[in-house]
Amino acid sequence: MSRISRLRFRSASAAAAVLALLVFASACKKKAPAPPPAPAPAAAAAPSAPPPERPSITFSAEPTSIQKGQSALLRWQISNATDMSIDQGVGAVQSSGQRQVYPTDSTTYTLTAKGPGGTSTESVTVNVTTPPPPPPPPATESSIDIINSQVKDAYFDYDKSDIRDDARQALTGDADVLKKVFGSDTQIAVTVEGHCDERGSAEYNLALGDRRANAAKEFLVQLGVSGDRLKTISYGKEKPVCTDADESCYQRNRRAHFSAGGQ
Amino acid sequence: MKKYLLLTAAALCAASFLPAQTQRNLIEIKGGQKPVMAVPDFRGSGDAQKFMDTFNAALFGDLQSSGQFQMAAKTVMPLRIPQQPADFKPPVDGRSQGIWLTDWSSPPVSANYLAFGYTAVQNGQLVLFGWLYDVHQPDLRNAQAIGKVYLGSLNDAGARSVADQFAADILARFGATGLAGTKIYFVSDRTGHKEIWSMDYDGSNQKQITDYRAITTFPVVSPDGSRLAFTTYLHGRPEIFVHSLVSGRRLPFYNQNASMNAASDFTPDSQHLLFYSTASGGVSQIYECDLDGGNLRRITATRSIEVEPKLNPKGSSYVFVSGRGGFPQLYLMNTDGLDASRLTTGEGEAVNPSWNPDGIHIAFAWTRGFEPGNYNIFIMDAGTREFQQLTHGAGRNENPNWAPDGVHLVYSSRQGHTNQIWTMLADGTGQRQLTTQGNNEKPVWGKVAN
Numbered sequence: 001m002s003r004i005s006r007l008r009f010r011s012a013s014a015a016a017a018v019l020a021l022l023v024f025a026s027a028c029k030k031k032a033p034a035p036p037p038a039p040a041p042a043a044a045a046a047p048s049a050p051p052p053e054r055p056s057i058t059f060s061a062e063p064t065s066i067q068k069g070q071s072a073l074l075r076w077q078i079s080n081a082t083d084m085s086i087d088q089g090v091g092a093v094q095s096s097g098q099r100q101v102y103p104t105d106s107t108t109y110t111l112t113a114k115g116p117g118g119t120s121t122e123s124v125t126v127n128v129t130t131p132p133p134p135p136p137p138p139a140t141e142s143s144i145d146i147i148n149s150q151v152k153d154a155y156f157d158y159d160k161s162d163i164r165d166d167a168r169q170a171l172t173g174d175a176d177v178l179k180k181v182f183g184s185d186t187q188i189a190v191t192v193e194g195h196c197d198e199r200g201s202a203e204y205n206l207a208l209g210d211r212r213a214n215a216a217k218e219f220l221v222q223l224g225v226s227g228d229r230l231k232t233i234s235y236g237k238e239k240p241v242c243t244d245a246d247e248s249c250y251q252r253n254r255r256a257h258f259s260a261g262g263q
Numbered sequence: 264m265k266k267y268l269l270l271t272a273a274a275l276c277a278a279s280f281l282p283a284q285t286q287r288n289l290i291e292i293k294g295g296q297k298p299v300m301a302v303p304d305f306r307g308s309g310d311a312q313k314f315m316d317t318f319n320a321a322l323f324g325d326l327q328s329s330g331q332f333q334m335a336a337k338t339v340m341p342l343r344i345p346q347q348p349a350d351f352k353p354p355v356d357g358r359s360q361g362i363w364l365t366d367w368s369s370p371p372v373s374a375n376y377l378a379f380g381y382t383a384v385q386n387g388q389l390v391l392f393g394w395l396y397d398v399h400q401p402d403l404r405n406a407q408a409i410g411k412v413y414l415g416s417l418n419d420a421g422a423r424s425v426a427d428q429f430a431a432d433i434l435a436r437f438g439a440t441g442l443a444g445t446k447i448y449f450v451s452d453r454t455g456h457k458e459i460w461s462m463d464y465d466g467s468n469q470k471q472i473t474d475y476r477a478i479t480t481f482p483v484v485s486p487d488g489s490r491l492a493f494t495t496y497l498h499g500r501p502e503i504f505v506h507s508l509v510s511g512r513r514l515p516f517y518n519q520n521a522s523m524n525a526a527s528d529f530t531p532d533s534q535h536l537l538f539y540s541t542a543s544g545g546v547s548q549i550y551e552c553d554l555d556g557g558n559l560r561r562i563t564a565t566r567s568i569e570v571e572p573k574l575n576p577k578g579s580s581y582v583f584v585s586g587r588g589g590f591p592q593l594y595l596m597n598t599d600g601l602d603a604s605r606l607t608t609g610e611g612e613a614v615n616p617s618w619n620p621d622g623i624h625i626a627f628a629w630t631r632g633f634e635p636g637n638y639n640i641f642i643m644d645a646g647t648r649e650f651q652q653l654t655h656g657a658g659r660n661e662n663p664n665w666a667p668d669g670v671h672l673v674y675s676s677r678q679g680h681t682n683q684i685w686t687m688l689a690d691g692t693g694q695r696q697l698t699t700q701g702n703n704e705k706p707v708w709g710k711v712a713n
Contacts, residue, residue: 005311158635159590199636201628201661202705203481203525203613204584204591206501207539207547211525212592232522233500238457238478245636 006158007053055081059111059122066103066226072126074099074109079118081113098107103128143185147260150177153188154216154256161211164221167256171216174258175223182229192217193257197245197250202236208235216256285649289624289642290670290689292331298437300365301374301398303331303344307382311389314422316637318391321423324465325430325443326378330670330688339371346381348394350688351403366407368398376408377401378433382425389397389415393424395433408436440668447666447708448472448482449684453701459493461656464666464686464708468696472506479504484709485533486576490514490554492526492536501525506552509649509712523547525586528573537572537581549583562600571615574598575645577622582645583605584614586711593627595645606648608630614638617664624689626663626672640674642689651693666708673697673706 058077066072075098078084085092085112090099101109130136151174154167163171181188194213196205213232221227242249302323304487305317316472327334343362345351352361368372380393388482395409413428415421426441434441451460456476462469472491473479479495491506502518503526518524519542526536536554540548542561549562551570563569568586576580578598586595588605596603607613611630618625625645628638632654640663643650654660657676658678665672666686674684681700687694 068267137592159586200612201529201571201584201591201638203539204568204572204586204612204614206523206525207570208586210541211546211568213522234523238496 012074042049052078052115054117055079055083055084055113055115055120057111057113057120057122059109059124061109061126063123064125067129068104069102071100071102074101075122076111076122078111078113079119081115083114086111103124113244124130143181143188144260146177146181147188147190147258151258153258154219155251156212156254156256158197158250158254160210160217161208163215166218171219172223175220175225177226178220178229179223182226188259189229189231190260191261192230192232193239193259194221194232195241195253195255195257196237197253198237198240198245199250201235202238205236206234209236212256233238283341283649285651287651288690289644289649289651290566290619296365297331297333298375299335299373300326301340301372301377302326303337303340303377303378303379305382305391306346307383307389311382311384313421314389314417315382317419318422318426321426321443322378322430325427325441326433326440326466327695328671329430329434329439329668330435330693331434331439332376335374341366341372345377345379347379347392348407353402359365364398364400364403365497376428380429381421384417387417389417389425391415391419391429393425393429393432399589402547409433437527439670442666442668442671443710444711445667446484446488446711447684447697447706448484449658449675449698449703450480450482450702451698451703453703459491462697464671466684466695467535468488469700471700479707481526482705482707483528484508484707485529486710487533488710488712489533490529503536503556505536513640515555516607519556519559520549525570527571530574531576531578537574539570539572549581563596564600573618575614575622576618576620577623580645582616582618582625584616593625593643606643606645607650610707611635612638612640615662615698619665619689620667620669628661628663628674629664640672640687640691653687654688654694664707668708671708673708675706676703 056079059074062073078095081095084095088107102124103233107125108123110121110123112121152170154170157164178190192213194209196209200208213234217232220230240253242252279470281659302695305315306312326332344361350362352363354360354363377396377398379503380391382389382391389414393411393413394407396406397408398406400406400688411433413425413434414424430443431441446461447462447464448459448461457478457480458471459479459482460469460471461472464545470566475495475497477497479493479497480703481494483492491508493504494501495504500522502524505514505515505516507514521540521542524540525538527539529536534554535551537551539549542548542550546566547570549567551560551562552558564658565587570584570598572581572583580598581596584591584593588609590612591614592609593616594603595606611625611627612635616625617626623644623646625643626640626642626671629641630638636659638659638661639652639654639656641650641652658676660676663672663674670689671686672689673684674687675682681697682704684698684703685696
């Protein structure tokens with residue numbers, strides 16, 4: 001019987017309270033060693049305490065075997081203890097809890113619990129295996145896949161088409177990828193899409209999106225990407241990636257996005 | 264004291280050059296008290312009666328929506344309703360002999376005008392006999408303002424047509440243009456793609472015009488009602504298409520080789536198209552061309568975004584949206600592309616200009632006083648630069664466009680999660696939602712070609 005259920009009973013009607021008391025008393029009877037037929041609170045406050053028990057520990061690791069870089073979850077439940085700790089750098093712990101651990105090698109964790117009744121310990125071992133080497137890369141990753149997965153969007157300020165520092169960084173990386181792809185695949189072309197957030201008018205945003213696509217393209221051309229392979233298109237605010245009315249969504253929509261296609 | 268006066272005078276002088284928000288209506292819907300119009304239900308003889316629900320709704324709606332009248336409630340009208348002039352019986356020695364003008368001019372109706380008549384079937388056609396009487400006149404001869412016969416087909420469309428014709432005649436008596444027969448073109452995504460649709464001024468008759476299954480938007484209609492231009496992504500990059508509204512067919516149009524070409528408006532003579540494009544490389548600029556895309560003329564030459572040119576109905580100047588001073592604002596410029604001056608105050612973002620047929624007033628959307636993106640509809644006198652706010656923060660209100668009558672506006676409004684098309688009067692009253700299905704935006708109001 002939890003404290004919450006006791007409170008709930010207290011606020012119930014008188015009849016329910018009597019019934020609850022009976023239930024409560026019978027529930028307590030199972031735990032308490034032969035109390036007299038007295039009201040429940042008296043039973044809880046029985047003066048003669050039993051001798052202190054040794055701390056008891058339940059301690060587990062899940063899973064017990066991991067690959068390097070993965071984590072395991074330690075869980076424990078301790079009673080009759082006042083001073084509890086786990087070695088291997090985990091330190092002092094509460095009587096009940098869990099902790100994620102990232103051992104690099106197989107490790108045994110020992111939990112030590114001290115209480116008035118003595119000291120108990122319990123250990124678990126997490127075995128760390130070395131992961132298998134990664135599979136070879138797909139025989140030929142298509143240029144379209146590379147562009148879609150590696151070329152990053154460039155983001156803009158409201159009503160602006162200036163290349164910000166973060167966009168400069170993204171586009172510099174994009175230029176490397178595009179130069180590599182264009183060098184190995186003479187068929188591929190890329191469309192630079194300009195997009196806007198929903199706040200400006202659709203008419204003005206059509207022109208603003210065009211300006212953003214052009215700014216991104218020009219930046220790439222300056223870094224040596226072939227301008228002939230870059231086409232621009234403005235979608236204004238016609239193709240938003242999200243439609244929430246907040247700045248984080250607005251920012252996600254103020255972008256130059258790259259899509260690949262045949263030349 | 265003298266110094267103070269000088270300062271005040273200087274301040275007043277400076278103020279007179281700055282646009283100011285006005286408290287008065289820039290466009291009076293009807294000066295002073297609107298006349299009270301009584302339109303009792305008309306009846307039809309024989310088969311004509313089947314179409315009278317349509318007729319009565321159309322006639323009442325046309326007159327009410329014009330904003331010219333205060334419509335008398337049908338519930339307070341006399342039980343005896345005249346159907347023809349012969350039904351009126353002048354009182355003798357002050358004693359009533361039957362139906363008379365004073366039944367309508369005195370309370371509770373208190374009308375100034377009474378429209379009455381009936382329909383019948385003649386030679387397989389629907390015939391309307393319609394009269395308009397000034398019920399404050401002493402006798403029938405002076406009372407009659409209109410007495411006319413109208414013909415239509417014997418179906419609901421015919422009933423609506425004769426009601427529209429009669430309403431147009433009544434409105435003409437008051438110097439107003441009716442909306443019956445006008446069309447609103449707009450963008451709807453109800454099929455899953457943005458396509459161009461049309462509807463009547465009251466939201467009835469919604470029809471899909473394009474079926475390109477690609478983003479198709481920014482419709483503009485020629486003032487003569489014969490052509491529709493719009494911008495579509497059908498071939499990848501946005502480009503201009505022109506359709507005939509007479510044949511329904513697509514007409515040849517040469518698009519500039521550019522990353523974007525977007526239709527903005529026809530010229531008042533319906534012979535040229537204004538658009539914005541990256542045709543010269545670089546950023547969007549304003550151009551004019553013939554209806555087939557030929558005879559390209561560049562109008563702006565700046566390094567800033569220039570969009571949405573609209574030529575004054577008098578043909579004297581362009582209003583357009585420019586980013587030359589920062590956030591987009593409305594500018595006015597001579598037809599030679601010179602002497603551009605900013606119309607709006609520089610506050611917020613001002614977009615979507617539309618000329619009133621009077622060539623003086625411009626309706627537009629402005630975020631003035633609100634966060635970016637929260638547009639309201641404003642109108643401005645392009646001469647004095649006095650402006651008036653018509654919507655007040657109820658959602659996002661954009662793309663106002665004038666009706667041919669010069670007193671109604673159609674616009675889009677997002678209240679909640681969808682965009683819908685609304686109309687209102689130029690004083691901000693009479694707001695009415697016309698669409699409900701899907702998202703609907705970018706309305707333009709046109710005449711139907713004769």
